[in-house]
Amino acid sequence: MNANENKNKMGLKQVLSAVQDGLFSAEDFIADCFDRIESREDEVGAWQCRLSREAYLEQYRGNREFFEQSPLKGLPVGIKDIIDTADMPTEMGSSIHRGRQPVDDASCVTLLRDAGALVLGKTVTTEFAYFRPGKTANPRDLTRTPGGSSSGSAAAVADHMVPVALGSQTAASVIRPAAYCGSVGYVGSRGEFSLRGIQPLGQSLDSLGLFSRKVEDIELLRGVLLRRQNPFDSSEALKPAKVLLCTGEAIGETSADMVAAIRQVESKLVAEGVEVIEPDLGNWLSELVAHHGCVMAYEASRNLAYESGFPEQLSAPLKELIETGLATSRDDYLASLQAAELIRQQLFERYSDVDAILAPAAPGVAPEGRDKTGAPHMSRPWQVMGLPVVTLPGLEDAQQLPLGIQLVGKSREDDRLLCMARWLESRLS
């Protein structure tokens, strides 16, 4: 890649290296990001609010010494507008919170700022990270949905406006928009990160998520968020020995293109000497989809207690979610939690030698129209089990629309999963 063009398409670590090596400056890169935003934002609509170029440079230059010595060099990051920021409103995609100005940064924001990231802006979220879309378009085809709920973060990274962005996932809110827009997406294991200052939807489901263009950038941000001594440390890419393949039909509706894409990845894996097995048939995947829905409705209806008081400002799907949650018996809710945990244990006992699960990250390419964000079923099984997941781009349909796949790891084995994802990424590109 010529250092003087398309800098903003580079991955975060690539940019940091180039800046370190003097190929270009952080300000050069920042300028390219703003060029891109200014030329595309009217169409893409990734940002709920953001710094102007001038305001950004004022912050950068006002603290230049700190940024130059920092790991992340003052490079821009986007923050999903469900994550609190002390210097910008956090409106959660709802008119109920128009202009809501939190008093604190979320801890993930603090950690990124401490490492020298500069918050360029807040990215569009669906209403309370649930279904009602914001203004964002899919940067690969403006007539299509970017997916949700982390719509703006996925679009901003995929459209080369910023190298990385934060999101969150309760159902499919990182994995699906990453798949639809063609970025890398990562959802941490349940309990992995501090969620302080991230507005919750379901305490048994919520996870922090990250978007980037390269897996290695996820690993860097993960190191920052875990306060690792050297966030640049990383292990060798890891070829999995054995992969469990879920083609998608056992989870729910899957397009023929997606099935073909998954089979294509299977062929690549087999050609590389990876053993690929398919799970015994059974209803466990569709059962997990149902359990996820039950837990989400029950918990969301308590977490959104305040918002329940403003029914006229809630979308019909959100009102329905809250009503469903309030009508769900406690026994059914607890049964779903227990069943999901049991299936998780049985899955990893039965397939103890499997290194990762491969599955579609979405039912297919991004659907046409922007009134919905696509179906979330592909993520529900893994999310209700609290597993770490990476979306990998690289595959496309005949119209060059992204077909994202996901690699799922064991609970809390996020580092190992990312090493495998980095290996697979190199085989898909």
Next chain:
Amino acid sequence: MNANENKNKMGLKQVLSAVQDGLFSAEDFIADCFDRIESREDEVGAWQCRLSREAYLEQYRGNREFFEQSPLKGLPVGIKDIIDTADMPTEMGSSIHRGRQPVDDASCVTLLRDAGALVLGKTVTTEFAYFRPGKTANPRDLTRTPGGSSSGSAAAVADHMVPVALGSQTAASVIRPAAYCGSVGYVGSRGEFSLRGIQPLGQSLDSLGLFSRKVEDIELLRGVLLRRQNPFDSSEALKPAKVLLCTGEAIGETSADMVAAIRQVESKLVAEGVEVIEPDLGNWLSELVAHHGCVMAYEASRNLAYESGFPEQLSAPLKELIETGLATSRDDYLASLQAAELIRQQLFERYSDVDAILAPAAPGVAPEGRDKTGAPHMSRPWQVMGLPVVTLPGLEDAQQLPLGIQLVGKSREDDRLLCMARWLESRLS
């Protein structure tokens, strides 16, 4: 009890009944609470900030119709100052957050307000719900600690300033102050309640807690917090058939008075026909204490990322906690989480027919001096397993200082635990 005296010593449900029956008005009760606060607060120091009598009555009278028709009738509640409130600062016991004014109510606060509770004020917390005490004294002996971290909530309820208060527990922050001050305390199972707006310390450990004078009042508030259709619904008191007795020595230092108190409860149980067994000896309880400490340090050091930037405003114990957490290897942290989960599973497999665990809620009576809040080890085993716990008052040492005991239930069986606690409460009083 004569309706015209000591109203403020009554339990919440008793007061609500009396108001309903016209024995006295909500305003009469409120007046008694303020009388008590005004006569005692200078010595007890339960409140970080609070409404004046006039401001309270203005709010009450300004919305009288709503309060009169509400389940909780406009009666006062105290909120631990680690829980966000939109109309009062939330300072977390730290000068770092002096005057910090959150933009939202925590969801638990919203739910209480919606049910007609009126937030009288914020109660003193130790620094970030960890060790450094605030100004609160033990209302039973002003030279002693009230325990922490929910110091003000425990003291305010025990001293009859308010009938109920909210707290939170990561180690022993509800169970211990309830024991030291002589109130009922309840810690919900992990995941049980929305923690939105409660500043976190350890995401694998944090639980919402409640203080009251009667177990039935905990059950009422629990119904409100879970958005139950009728929060006044309750089941019959339940005599446990079989109780596992942990006398305390297997957990850590225990006073002779406390051992005697626990044996006294054992005798009462046996006399009532309850089978009481003691666990096989082994190190599992002390191992759980260590695992709890490891998880807490690791997670707190990430949750307190922002505050880490102000070392000169942190107490030595908190700095040490953060340093320990940052020096804890990820492998050790994960091993502690896994070990605790394994012990939990084995415990309830081995003792599947046990209805509840009985143990000291603290090592003994509240220690003298107010520079420390007492040792937390008695709560660590149950907290790291995510179990629901109730502190019951009623026992005392020779100086009439409270010796609190705790009843521990199985994960998510909070309702059943509370029915048993209500039964045992009637036997202790």
